[in-house]
Amino acid sequence: MDTTLRDPLIGRALDGRYRIEARIAVGGMATVYRAVDTRLDRVLAVKVMHPSLAADAAFVERFIREAKSVARLDHPNVVGVYDQGTDGDYGYLAMEYVAGCTLRDVLREQGALTPRAALDVLEPIAAALGAAHRSGLVHRDMKPENVLIGSDGRVKVADFGLVRAVGNETTATSGSVLGTVSYLAPEQIEDGSADQRTDVYACGVLLYEMLTGAKARSGATPGAVLYQHLNEDVPAPSAAAPGLAPGLDDLVARAAARDPGERPADAVALLALVRQVRAGLTGEQLDAVPPTARTPLAPGAEDRTAVVPRPGGGPAEGAVDRTARFQVPPDLVREETVAPAVRRPSRRGLIALLVALAVLVCGGAVVWYVGSGQFTSVPPVLALTQDEAGKRLRAAGLGVSFGEAWSETVAKGRVVSTDPGPGARIRGNGTVRVVVSRGPHRVAVPDVTGQPLDAARDRISGAGLTPGTVAKAFSDSVPAGSVISTDPAKGTARKSGDAVAFTVSKGRPVPVPDVTGKTVSDAEQALTGAGLKVEVSGTPVYSDAVPKDSVAQQSPGHGTQAAAGDTVTLTVSKGQQLFKVPDVTGKDVDEATRILQQAGFKVSVIQVFFTGKVFNQSPGGGSTQPKNTTITLWAR
Template sequence: MSVTARTLTCVDTTLQDPLVGQVLDGRYRVEARIAVGGMATVYRALDTRLDRVLALKVMHPGLAADATFVDRFIREAKSVARLAHPNVVQVFDQGADGSYVYLAMEYVAGCTLRDVLRDRGALQPRAALDILEPVLAALGAAHRAGFVHRDMKPENVLIGDDGRVKVADFGLVRSVDTVTNTSGAVLGTVSYLAPEQIEQPGAADARVDVYACGVVLYEMLTGEKPHDGDSPAIVLYKHLHEDAPPPSAIVPGLPFELDELVASATARTPDVRPYDAVAMLAQVREARAALSADQLDAVPPQALTTEHDNTEDRTSVIPRSLTVPRPLPVNEDDGSALNRTSRLASPPPPPPRRRRGSGLPRGPLAIVVALLLILGVGAGVWYINSGQFTKVPALIGKTEAQARERLSQEGLDVGKVKHAYSDTVKRGRVINSDPEVGTRIRNNDSVTLTVSDGPKTVELADLKGYRLDKARLRLKNDGLEPGMVTREFSSDVIRGFVIRTDPEGGTELHAGTAVALVVSKGSPVDVPDVTGESLEDAKADLTEAGLKVKVATEQVNSEFDKGQVAAQTPGEGSRAAEGDTVTLTISKGPEMVEVPDVVGDSVDDAKDALEAAGFEVDEDRGILGLFGDTVKSQSVDGGDTAPKGSTITIEIR
C-alpha cells in the first residue's frame, strides 16, 4: 500500500473513522484517511511539534496484538529509518498509543505508478526507463546496505507532484498469508513474486527484487502483466514453469535491448539474473545509451493517451489522473465545496430600488447613467475576479527557454532562476516554480524558476587503508552512504582496515549512493589439527599459531581418551585470521556399549547385530573357515562392554 494523497484506491472520507480527529501519542493529529490495506491504514496527519504534514501508517489492531509481528515491524522500521536515500520514502518515527502501533513517514503528494498505468496504459520507453532508474537506485542502496524489499510492485512506486520517484513500504512488513489468500489485491502481489519466493517462501535475497522490477518494466512497456490468470494458483504456476514473453511480442517494434532487459531480470533461475539492483541499473543505462531518440519516444499502441507534448515525456511530468477527486478535508463533501465555489463566482446582488422622488435622473439621461453603472460594475467584478489574475502554467520538465516563453504568453515575468541537483529531472529543465504551478497570481507578477543541474555527483575517495569507522564517516561527509561490509584475508592491510570499495575509488557516483566496503580480516593463519591432544598441548599449539582458545562447556563421548580434544572449530585445513578464536570440545572418553553374543550365529546375522550395536566387524576365517558360515568365537565376549565404534573380530568355521 502506497502513501499518497491521490491514489486511485480512494477511501470514502465521509465514513466515520475512529482515529480521524484524534491525536496519537500526544503529537500526531490525524486529519484524513488516505488508504486502507490488508495490514494497516494510512492517514494524513500533522506533526504538532514540528508543524509538518506526514503520513501515519497504523497497523490493524488484530495484527498489533501479535507481539512477534509487532517486534519485526519495529525492528525493520528502525533498519529502514537508517537507509537515507532520496528515492526511498523516509521513516521519521515509530511508536504506539494504546492498541495503535504506528509509523510516521514522509508524505508524498502525487500518484502511484499503478495510477499512471491505469490512466495511460503502456508508457513510452523513455518514460518507463525514467521511472525504473530511480526505483533501481533506491533498491540498489538498500541491497548494498543488506535490505531486501520483498514486495516490489507499481503500488509501491510513488510519483510526486514535483516529479520525484520514491519507493514505499520498504521492507517494513511481510505479507500475511499472501499465497493462499485469493483476493484481488493478493492476485496483484503474486504477479511480482520470483519463483524462489514461491518454492521457498522464507528465501528472499536481492534477486527477488530484481525479478519484480523486470515484471514492472514489462508492465510499463506493454500495459499488461507477463503472467496472468483467473486465480493466484495459475499465476504462481506460470512463474514457476513459463518464461516472461518478450515485450516486443505485445508491442511490435520495441527494440531488442528492452526485450533483453526484461529477459535478464525475469530469468526463472536466480543465478542468471543481475545479482542486485545496482547491477540491473547498470544494464538499464547501457540499454538506454544504445537506443535512439526515436526508439525512446515511440508511443506504443497500448497507450491510452497518445496526444501530448513531447516535452512532457519525462517521469517528472507524468500527469496526475484527471479522474482522481481532490482529497477532501475531514467532514467535507463534494456538494459543500461546489456550493462555496458557486457563491464565489456569483455576481453581486442588484442594488435595492429607490422610491420615487429619490432624485435619480429621469428619461434618456437615466438610461445612459444606468448603462454606465452596469458596465462599471461588470468591469469591476471582472477585474477583481479574473481580469487582474492568472494562473501559473505547467512548467515542470520544460527547458528554461520554453518556460520563459510560456510565462510570457500568460503575461508573467521570470524572476530569479535558481539551480538545484535532481536525480530525476534532466539537466536544464525546470524542477519547480515559486509560486507553484496552478497558483492564482496577479498579471505581470514574476515567477521564480528552479532549473535542474542534473544529478549531484560525488567522486568516491580511495578508502584503502582507512579504519572501518573512519571510512564510514568519510563516505557520509562526502554525501555517500556506507553499504554492506564484507571481510577478506589480507597480508597487506591491517585487520579492521579497508582493502577496497565497490565501486572502486575515483568513480563518479550520485549523491546518496551506497558504497560496499571490503575490510581486512588480517593475515591468514592455517589452523593446526589438535584433536587427540591434551588440552594443555592443544592450547600451546594454537597460541603459537597466533590464535586464541575457547573451551566449550559441554564435553562429548569420542574415540579419544577422557581429557583429550575431541573436536575443534574451525577444523584442520581451515584458515583463520591472526587473533581469531578456536573452540575446543573435550572428550569424556569413548561411549561403552554392551557387545551382543553372536557365537553360533550365521556370519550375516552376526555382522548385522554387531553393526546395529555400533561396532565395526572384522572376519577371521583362517584356512578352515574359508567356506564356513557360522561364528565360532568373538574377540569380546557377549555381555561384556567395549567402546562404541571399536572393532569386534569374529572367528568363522
C-alpha cells in the first residue's frame, strides 16, 4: 500500500504558500518533501519537524535561531535555506531543491575515485564548511549522505541547521551526542565537544573513503567503530590503494588526526591545505586509476545518524522520536586499582568499551532517513544512455517513461534528469520519468532581409533568439526602416537565446550640397530641392570670409552622405568681427608699432622726418576695424 496516500501533508500548502507534492525521505527528526513555492513558482525542498519535536518550545527556538544563521551563509556550495516557519503543529524549513544524487550514491555506484575527482569534491565541501565556520556554525554530521551532487555537477553540503540545533540539545541536556558513527571525531565520543576541527576530522575520513572506496573505520558493531576512532589512527589510504601519492596520505593524516590540536584549525585552513597538496601532485598522480572499490552496496549500521553517549552526562529525558540515546551507567565509570605490573586500559579505551556495551544493549544506531520496505531509492542514471538507464531502473523494480529535452552539457542520447531524482524515495513499483538529451539546441537565424525592423524583431523572437543592437546604413535597394542584414547572418546555427544584431536601411544616400556663402533663402532652396530639411541656428557667428547674413557654416558638411529627409543645420554669418584701433599719435614709432601689433593689427610706417614721433595714423585711433587691418603711421 502506498503510504504517501496517508500522509496528511501531501497536497497541503504550508502557510498557504508551500504546496507539498511528494515525500522524499522520512527521518527520526524530520520528513523531507518536494514542494512548490506558489508565490515564486519554483520547486524546493521542505523539511518538516516531527510533531514531538515541534511541541518542544526550547528546541523550536534553537531550530529557528540556527535556521536563520544558516540562511545567512549564502554560499554556492551550501544548500540554501529560503524560509522558516510554523503552520499549526508543523515547524518547517523551506530549502533549495537539488536535483541529482548524493556522494554516497556515487561511492556505492563507482567505488573509489581518482585523486583528482576526490579533491574536486573535497574542495567545495571545505569551502562550504569554511563559510559556516567563519559564521560560527559547526556542521557536526558530515557524511557522504549530506554531500549532494547536482545534475550540473555542483557539490553542495546539506543539513546544517537541523543538525546544529539537535546537537545543542543533546550535548547540553542529556549527556549524549548526535552523529554518524563512521565519521564521529574522537572528542565527540569522549566528552561530547564539537568545534570547527570536528568537521575537519570528518572531511579527512571522507577523503579516505573517496580515495580507497572503503570506510576508514569499520567494524561488526558501532561500538567497534567508536573504539577505533578513540584508539587507532586513520590508516594511510595508500595502504588500501597502492600507488596513491604520499601527499594524499599526509593530507588524510593531518585532517583526521585524533588530537584536534594537530588538525587544521578550521575548514578555511583545510581548504588551503587541500589546494597546496593538489598543486604538488603531477597529472599522472591526480589521474591515477583507483583499485576496485570496497564500499558496501547497502549502508551499514555505522552509516546511520545516531545519538551516542558521552561520559558524565545526565540522565536522558526521553528519546527524540525514532532516535535512540545510549546512556552510560554512572556506576560503571569509576577508577579501578590495578597492580603496578599490569598496564591499565586508557580512559578512551574504557569509554569505548562501555559505549560498545551500551550500543549492544540498546540495539544499535538509528537511521536518519527511514524507509518502508514497500519503498526503494531511485538509482542514479544521470549521463547513462537511454537503454542503460531503462535497464538499471527496471532492474530496481521500477517503471520507466522517457522524454526528451535539449541540453548544452549532456551528450545526445544520454540522461539529463529523472523525476524523482537520484536517491529519492519511491514506491517499489512506481514509475520514474527519464529525460534524455537531444543534444545542444541550435536555432537557424531566420531570413528577415527587407522586412521592417519591428516585424524582423518579432520573427527573431519567435525563433527563440534575442533581438539585439541596431545599426543603420544606406542602401540603394532596401527601403528606409527595413533590415539590410543580420549578425549572425541568415541561416547561421545559434544557441537558443543568443542575440541577433540588425543593420537597418536609411534609404538611398543623398549628397549634401555646399551652401556656404549663399544667402539663407538660396541655401534653403538648394537643400530642400535635394530632399533635405533645413534648420537655421539661432546663434550667428563672425566670419572673415562670408558676408553678413549669408551662410557661414553647415552641418553636415558638403559632400556628406545623408538620408532623404535628414536635417541640415545652417549657421548665419555676422560678418567680420571689428576691434577698436588704439590711438598711438605722439608715441615713438617703435612703441606705437608694438601697441598696434598686440591689438592684432598690421603696421606700415611713412617717415617724413627722422625724429621718430608719430604725428598721424590711418585708420584713426578709436575707429573699429577687422583683425589684421594695416594701420599706416606717419612719423617725423
